[in-house]
Amino acid sequence: MAMPETAARTRIQEKNIRVILDAALEVFSGAGFRGATLDQIARAASLSKPNLLYYFKSKEAIHRALLSELLDTWLAPLRTLDSGGEPVDEIVRYVMRKLDMARELPRESRLFANEIVQGAPHIFDIIEGPLKALVDEKASLIRKWTDEGRIAEVDPYHLIFSIWATTQHYADFDAQVRGILRPEHDRHFDDAARFLTHLYRTALTPD
Amino acid sequence: MAMPETAARTRIQEKNIRVILDAALEVFSGAGFRGATLDQIARAASLSKPNLLYYFKSKEAIHRALLSELLDTWLAPLRTLDSGGEPVDEIVRYVMRKLDMARELPRESRLFANEIVQGAPHIFDIIEGPLKALVDEKASLIRKWTDEGRIAEVDPYHLIFSIWATTQHYADFDAQVRGILRPEHDRHFDDAARFLTHLYRTALTPD
């Protein structure tokens, strides 16, 4: 009845699990957990609903698998923030990487946005745990840079929040951005890159 | 059967409509349109479900009434951006007003955030219409300031987007902010104000 939990995966399992998670990303990111239905996911995956439930035992299980599959990808840019190199350049490079992700993985961004806006019911433990640990670590690094006078004196936590906010905005609030910047809707990522580079470079360069 | 559409409102209508919209704000902002149920709203309003539908003829009607009631409040700060006064101060003041709103009206912020993240299905016409018009107007004002050399050369649209993003972040992604800044969770708005003041003041002050 249910999929066997043996170690190795069949070719068919490999393919269908991938198809299901991609369909789930499409649907969950556009409607949130509660707004998404198994029928929608099944249709997007071109599978029958009972067949979905053969691979994942519940809607929650699909959601959980999706989030945990994407978490590493999503946090990778922050992990690469490194103590080597010029601090201002390092931070601006991080901003650019995050902006690239908003352009290339908007569904992933909206998946997390939906989850957090609604109180992060399924991932609050991740936020309080591994995410907080990672942010604490990088905040210390930034604090060291401010203490050494290599970047302007700013609160490292709020710096990180502002970078998340400004970059993910282009994925999460895409509908609003497009509604306002109607005509040339593809160059606007370049304009955003220029603006954010100026914003952070001038604000972080020590006097 | 349905509430009479006479011009004047009864004392009872006045009160119950207010109670319903407040309950709806609570529920919609926490769960999004699709995630919210009439039962939840009815419970939050301490009314029976059929009684809700006596005052509003559908779930959509409640949502619509709520959005249109809140729209003016929500856009008020941008409207006050004025050509009088020192440009940098004027923009920083706008940032502070938006940050105050994120602190004092987080439910309203999340209501719009939920709506936009999911593609703005109910308000896309407002975004393309009145909102775009207002933003275009204020973008012209900012452009004038950059042309006159009174603030640094930045793209006015992306400046506005970044202000929305950084300030609303504290309401919309509150769950994440709280998860990461665990201990002193009330002073963090002051820290945010200090950070954002520095960010925009240094980035906008002309060389």
Next chain:
DNA sequence: GGAGAGTTTGACCAATTGGTCAGGATCACG
């Protein structure tokens, strides 16, 4: 204090939703 407007409710309904199940189809492999 009574009549008509305005308000509230319990019972009900059809559609949707997440999930189950028995059995049939298909695949891998000796």
Next chain:
DNA sequence: CGTGATCCTGACCAATTGGTCAAACTCTCC
């Protein structure tokens, strides 16, 4: 090529959901 494991489906189910309706209750105002 057959047999056991894997894969897939139609039929079904209970719970939830948005919404209706007739009847009862309550308020207002003459």
